[in-house]
Amino acid sequence: MIRPNKYYSELKDSYLFYNIAQKTKAYVEQHPGTKLLRMGIGDVSLPLCDAVIRALHEAVDDQASKSSFHGYMPECGASFLREKIAEHYEKRGVSLSADEVFVSSGASDELGDILDLFERSSSALVIEPAYPAYVDANVMAGRKIVHLSSSEENNFLPEPGEDIKADLLYICSPNNPTGAVFSREQLQAWVDFANENGSVILFDAAYEAFIEDETLPHSIFELDGAKTCAIEICSLSKTAGFTGTRLGYTVIPKALKRNGMNLNEMWIRNRTTKTNGVSYIIQKGGAAVFTEEGQRQIHENIQIYKRNAKILMKALDQIGIWYCGGKNAPYIWMRCPKGMKSWEFFDYLLHKIQVVGTPGEGFGAAGEGYFRFSTFGSPEDTKEAAERIVTLFSK
Numbered sequence: 001m002i003r004p005n006k007y008y009s010e011l012k013d014s015y016l017f018y019n020i021a022q023k024t025k026a027y028v029e030q031h032p033g034t035k036l037l038r039m040g041i042g043d044v045s046l047p048l049c050d051a052v053i054r055a056l057h058e059a060v061d062d063q064a065s066k067s068s069f070h071g072y073m074p075e076c077g078a079s080f081l082r083e084k085i086a087e088h089y090e091k092r093g094v095s096l097s098a099d100e101v102f103v104s105s106g107a108s109d110e111l112g113d114i115l116d117l118f119e120r121s122s123s124a125l126v127i128e129p130a131y132p133a134y135v136d137a138n139v140m141a142g143r144k145i146v147h148l149s150s151s152e153e154n155n156f157l158p159e160p161g162e163d164i165k166a167d168l169l170y171i172c173s174p175n176n177p178t179g180a181v182f183s184r185e186q187l188q189a190w191v192d193f194a195n196e197n198g199s200v201i202l203f204d205a206a207y208e209a210f211i212e213d214e215t216l217p218h219s220i221f222e223l224d225g226a227k228t229c230a231i232e233i234c235s236l237s238k239t240a241g242f243t244g245t246r247l248g249y250t251v252i253p254k255a256l257k258r259n260g261m262n263l264n265e266m267w268i269r270n271r272t273t274k275t276n277g278v279s280y281i282i283q284k285g286g287a288a289v290f291t292e293e294g295q296r297q298i299h300e301n302i303q304i305y306k307r308n309a310k311i312l313m314k315a316l317d318q319i320g321i322w323y324c325g326g327k328n329a330p331y332i333w334m335r336c337p338k339g340m341k342s343w344e345f346f347d348y349l350l351h352k353i354q355v356v357g358t359p360g361e362g363f364g365a366a367g368e369g370y371f372r373f374s375t376f377g378s379p380e381d382t383k384e385a386a387e388r389i390v391t392l393f394s395k
């Protein structure tokens, strides 16, 4: 008889968003007419920008006539998009060839699929609190997870240490959920560590577009030696509002080799076997993001989320609550007041002021006692939530 993958039974049930939905639903049922302010979601609220919409419409029209119709797309991505992305890196001082860029349907898909490149016996380091998919994708593959807790003491940005033994190193910067961003020096230390130990860094850059401090790296490839130890996984979801449209890209340098095997060549082999490429229409829409007009428009949208962040940060400053993030990331990570646990604080906010956030415990044990606010909501809701928070804690 066929035996299912036994490692699925080792997965912990993810109650986080289910519990949030259940508790919120129950509250609304008991208090009809309540205006709930949802500050927990990690999904964008603004539509795609004009440049992208125009490109999508044009691409749909292309599919209507024989001369411009596209069938199967190249498995690793259309050259028009791969080239645009490589040029985008060039502007940041990172030189890549277009065939080091792989177009994907989003970062989530890649974070799981990329594990095909590594033996099951390899171990994975996850810095916690963390985006839950890092742990789950590795548990499904039967891989050993090495947990490294970050904390307020190291500003949620831990350093590599000699005691760390792991083959794959997950680094998410700007971080979900903490909003913390590694400095050049801090990230260089991880790059050096990976090169010295023969590890590979999986660098999740899903939130790089939110960095406003010019000294902070957007890409791991801005650092010396990263091309021999890192894979960068990027997404247009939060950068350009593609959460429902689905598009991302992954950079695997040709210089990345382990045990005599070239990971760029292996990924080409993988993609040409396991995918038939991303839709022509969506890739055309994605290419518009990397035009001058597209960049200007997506940054106008990002500014709206950043104004939300400022409103929330000001409120927390006013009532003297410790937090990090918000400045270079769309998340604000705050310490729960009065020593409350994160679910306790969730209930407190829901019942007292009808504001919904995300309990830190959902991102691993290191998140207990903390709470995440997302800045992707509407400016009106964010302003009202901030006012309710200030009123509640000023009493």
Ligand SMILES: Cc1ncc(COP(=O)(O)O)c(C=O)c1O
Pocket (backbone or CB within 6 Å): 042, 105, 106, 107, 108, 109, 131, 172, 175, 176, 204, 206, 234, 235, 236, 237, 243, 247, 248
């Ligand atoms: C850190 C991080 N990586 C990856 C993703 C997934 O992005 P995508 O929508 O491209 O699958 C998310 C989504 O919230 C995220 O927070």
